Amino acid sequence: MSAVVHPGDGHTAACLIGWPAAHSRSPLIHHYWLRTLGIPGGYSIEAVPPEGFAEFVLNLRAHGYSGANVTIPHKERALQLTQPDERARAVGAANTLYYDGDVLRSTNTDVEGFIANLDASAPGWDRAEQALVLGAGGSSRAVLFGLLERGIQRIALANRSLERAQALADLFGDRVVPIAWTEAPAALPGAGLLVNTTSLGMKGQPSLDLDLEPLPAGAVVADLVYVPLQTELLAEARGRGLRTADGLGMLLHQAVRGFELWFGARPHVTAELRELVEADLLAHT
Secondary structure (H helix, E strand, O other): OOOOOOOOOOOEEEEEEEOOOOOOOHHHHHHHHHHHHOOOEEEEEEEOOHHHHHHHHHOOOOOOOOEEEEOOOOHHHHHHHOEEOHHHHHHOOOOEEEEEOOEEEEEOOHHHHHHHHHHHHOOOHHHOOEEEEEOOOHHHHHHHHHHHHOOOOEEEEEEOOHHHHHHHHHHHOOOEEEEEHHHHHHHHHHOOEEEEOOOOOOOOOOOOOOOOOOOOOOOEEEEOOOOOOOOHHHHHHHHOOOEEEOHHHHHHHHOHHHHHHHHOOOOOOOHHHHHHHHHHHHHHO
16 A cells, blocks of 8 residues: 555645544545556545534645545535536535636536446446336435436336425426335336435345335346445345446445546546455455
């Protein structure tokens, strides 16, 4: 592992801003790319409480950084403090900050992370005419934006609070159809793609109790959860011979554009990188 480059030492540096943030795998990912691409630079974690976030972001360069990732609970505030692009505005949250001259801009790379992971894991997934998305939180907004952008014609959106699902349908248009959580099983036969954006199935959370038997034989199943690496949902899908896209793949792919914006080279998600992050996850979960 190359030495960590700290802000102010003459090299480009980026950081992750969160509260808390110590659990993040982003430094592992970015330092791998810096090392393999031979780029002198650094990536640090900055634990910044909500009351100090505005000062830190508005003086990002003074703190020694040319860009940043933003995680919970700061993503919505980051949108307000920067010049967001269409994706960040549509998702309602920014997770990547970068300078364009003296202007601090923001984007949301969860959209392309989700889509790029699907492209890599299940090529041709976008031939599906219909999708079923579980959950109407922040991650769901990124998923909906990406699916609509890629031409999925009808997305059934199931959520325990139908009002929250309806609010996203109102935002994204009539191709998104809100349904009650209990209606999700009935939507499976027509779904060429099933996406779980909830925390159900995550370590320490209740399981996602959904029988995948009604899904079409060629369907693709995606789960944004990456702890555990193989959720019960993915295990069941693979047991049926369905193609899958896991949460770790999305985590890796969403980091690509930020790195390119800050360090000027486009990195690649490799098997070696995935193995490195998998090993770290297994060692700490």
